[in-house]
Amino acid sequence: MSVYTTLTLKEVQDFTAPYGLKAVDLIPIQGGIQNTNYFIVCENGQQYVLTIFEDMDEQAAGELVPVLEHLGQAGLAVPVPLSHGGKAIHTLKDKPAQVAPRMQGKHPMPASLGQAEAIAVAQAKMHVALQDFPLERAFYRDHAYWRQVSREVKPSLNDADTMLLNNLLGVYDALTAMYPNRPKGFIHSDLFRDNTLFEGEELKGILDFYELNKDELLFDIAITLNDFCTNIFQYDPEKILKHSASEQDSPLSEQEIQEAILARNTARSNKQYALADQIRQKLLKSGILLEDTQTQTIWRLNQ
Numbered sequence: 275m276s277v278y279t280t281l282t283l284k285e286v287q288d289f290t291a292p293y294g295l296k297a298v299d300l301i302p303i304q305g306g307i308q309n310t311n312y313f314i315v316c317e318n319g320q321q322y323v324l325t326i327f328e329d330m331d332e333q334a335a336g337e338l339v340p341v342l343e344h345l346g347q348a349g350l351a352v353p354v355p356l357s358h359g360g361k362a363i364h365t366l367k368d369k370p371a372q373v374a375p376r377m378q379g380k381h382p383m384p385a386s387l388g389q390a391e392a393i394a395v396a397q398a399k400m401h402v403a404l405q406d407f408p409l410e411r412a413f414y415r416d417h418a419y420w421r422q423v424s425r426e427v428k429p430s431l432n433d434a435d436t437m438l439l440n441n442l443l444g445v446y447d448a449l450t451a452m453y454p455n456r457p458k459g460f461i462h463s464d465l466f467r468d469n470t471l472f473e474g475e476e477l478k479g480i481l482d483f484y485e486l487n488k489d490e491l492l493f494d495i496a497i498t499l500n501d502f503c504t505n506i507f508q509y510d511p512e513k514i515l516k517h518s519a520s521e522q523d524s525p526l527s528e529q530e531i532q533e534a535i536l537a538r539n540t541a542r543s544n545k546q547y548a549l550a551d552q553i554r555q556k557l558l559k560s561g562i563l564l565e566d567t568q569t570q571t572i573w574r575l576n577q
Contacts, residue, residue, distance in 0.1 A: 377479025379471030388475035
């Protein structure tokens with residue numbers, strides 16, 4: 275349900291007239307949870323999306339308008355809001371509202387290899403376009419936010435989930451120590467398949483920028499890759515171990531050990547216990563002994 279503010283066609287016609295639109299039909303959009311949305315059908319057959327911001331003031335609602343305008347100028351398929359009177363956000367029923375073109379196409383369910391390639395290219399262009407964009411948001415759901423969330427939920431987790439969470443955070447901290455200067459910038463943060471529209475393998479629209487964050491670019495890539503590539507590639511933890519060091523009794527690097535631990539814990543969380551044990555044995559052959567505590571997996575040299 276995402277129609278919290280009911281409108282009549284006459285109210286919409288009055289609101290959209292200054293945009294130069296002649297609305298003839300109004301269709302409620304039932305998806306979404308934050309704002310009220312309607313499809314507007316115009317006399318010439320063109321369609322638009324009317325959004326009423328339920329929990330934002332005019333300033334907050336307009337925060338992303340310059341971002342969308344900038345991305346549109348960079349050639350990305352985003353719904354750039356229409357403007358009149360020098361601004362895009364106006365008032366409807368005492369709430370901020372905007373009108374944007376309706377992007378055509380369908381969500382890629384499942385995604386093809388060509389669609390995955392198209393969204394990867396668009397995501398890279400988006401990262402580059404926003405690299406030096408002058409915006410500071412009032413609130414970010416970045417890694418600091420998620421770390422705080424992990425602290426809040428940890429007391430409610432069972433032992434297995436607590437151990438998995440601690441291992442993941444430990445691997446993240448270890449990789450951060452090894453690679454402290456991973457590139458950061460503005461990221462979509464919510465670029466799942468249901469926020470994209472395609473016609474065949476042509477990307478026609480990127481939607482829902484409300485989670486725009488300043489965070490690691492790799493975080494953005496991981497979100498999209500894991501969703502788009504679910505049916506294209508299957509993650510195989512054992513591939514992590516396919517390197518020359520494991521076959522030649524030469525020392526493993528800290529990164530290789532942590533990646534192997536993550537792969538093993540992923541296998542265990544997926545109940546692939548035989549694979550998890552195989553990874554442990556391969557590490558042991560390389561002189562690495564694993565020890566599972568109540569909170570995490572630690573390693574030491576087997577002497």
